[in-house]
Amino acid sequence: MQSRLHYVTLVLLFSAFITFYFNFLLTFPVNPNPSTPKTNLKEIVSYSLLKKIEIESEQLTCTKFNRPKKVNFQKSEMWTKVPRTNLHVFNVYYDDRLKPFRYLRLIGMMKGTTNRTLYCQMKMEDKITITKAVKSEIWLKEWDEGDEETFNPVLISCYLPSSYIPQTLSINSDQCTLNPQTFKVIVPHVQKTEDNYTMTICVKPLNFLSDISVRLMQWIEISKVLGADPSQMSSSVKNKRQLRRNGTTSRTVNHDEVFNRKIWQKRRNEVITYNDCMYRNLRSSHFVIPLDIDEVIIPRIFYTWKEALRHIFKETPPLHESFASFSVRNAYFLEEFGRTASTNIFFFDYTKRSQFSDEGDVFNHYSLEPLKPGIRRTFFLPENFLQKNHYKPTCSIALLPECIKYTTSQIEMDDILINKYKTDFFKNYGKVYEMFTNKSE
Structure with a gap:
């Protein structure tokens, strides 16, 4: 193998x-209002995709934010560890291929294993938007299982509730505590x-x-x-x-x-x-x-x-x-x-x-x-x-x-x-x- x-x-x-x-x-459109799935394959595919997006687009609210005294803007392509997590961030990209649905995609590594929930914190115009981060491992254990000292590649997706493109993204394990680390969002040319x-x-x-x-x-x-x-x-x-x-x-x-x-x-x-x-x-x-x-x-x-x-x-x-x-x-x-x-x-x-x-x-x-x-x-x-x-x-x-x-x-x-x-x-x-x-x- x-x-x-x-x-x-x-x-x-x-x-x-x-x-x-x-x-x-290639960018392709997605119908945001599909009918109930029938036997037509295209409709089933569209329905399945929208259910996936619905699951991944959970928004959260906070009555009050714990704000940091100082915000640190992290450089792109410089490995940065997120405090209180085992996540190391490399870059963050804007992804609009599934229009009208949009995401931020964080490319990083996680050391060992974790089940801790992470949250995406984004300044969308005049307010802070919190969405649940969706983690996808981009490595199969069949290739090599690794151990708790192994850094495993991950893709973390942050759903954007509007067409507004935030300039930065923060990741935290506490949804209502704003992380002082913020990562620049790269919008592909x-x-x-x-x-x-x-x-x-x-x-x-x-x-x-x-x-x-x-x-x-x-x-x-x-x-x-x-x-x-x-x-x-x-x-x-x-x-x-x-x-x-x-x-x-x-x-x-x-x-x-x-x-x-x-x-x-x-x-x-x-x-x-x-x-x-x-x-x-x-x-x-x-x-x-x-x-x-x-x-x-x-x-x-x-x-x-x-x-x-x-x-x-x-x-x-x-x-x-x-x-x-x-x-x-x-x-x-x-x-x-x-x-x-x-x-x-x-x-x-x-x-x-x-x-x-x-x-x-x-x-x-x-x-x-x-x-x-x-x-x-x-x-x-x-x-x-x-x-x-x-x-x-x-x-x-x-x-x-x-x-x-x-x-x-x-x-x-x-x-x-x-x-x-x-x-x-x-x-x-x-x-x-x-x-x-x-x-x-």
């Missing part, structure tokens, strides 16, 4: 959390475009002991050729200024108690990074693509991701409304298979691959919980349209038992599909590499 769980992420839009490759970030296939790549924290700058540049350039919008990165990367000039945003996450070296804690940390990236791009991208920098998704028939997806959705129109995520089959291009070229570009130099992974063994990210009832978690895109090239020195059986069928199989195939991008890749890569190396000297 570990083979499917090695790369785990979570997000929300046709999903509530996810682990996937292509994730829809709206990108005005008629392109319904805008894509953002989300990358997990790049915590490497060695310098991976050149390899990272190569990966960024091939991703741009394939159709990615400027990459959203959460990393500790050298030469950030140079990467920004290259059209890539580099975001540094601070390291403290939450970010330790234990492998399963590391996986939990990645869940936070991917969710944060998705919410940050909630209103500017139609797709979020969580990828590692040793992975490249290649269209087999078409040239770019957009062309491939347009064709797939045109052939099957209901597809994009029925699934929260779309998965691509994995093939290993292992260094142990042998180097076949000498371009010094890692994805052009290794062209021998393994067989494709089975559907149940995809090494990628998929929707963990759809945003509304009736949406299924993931759809496996046919391998004759898209494939994921996974470049690694070897496939470790110790970490992933499923690797045995890739490393011991006699089936090694020559696959030069990626070579069709050589001309476009080298058009810009030479200039970027020269600019980067000159800046580094």
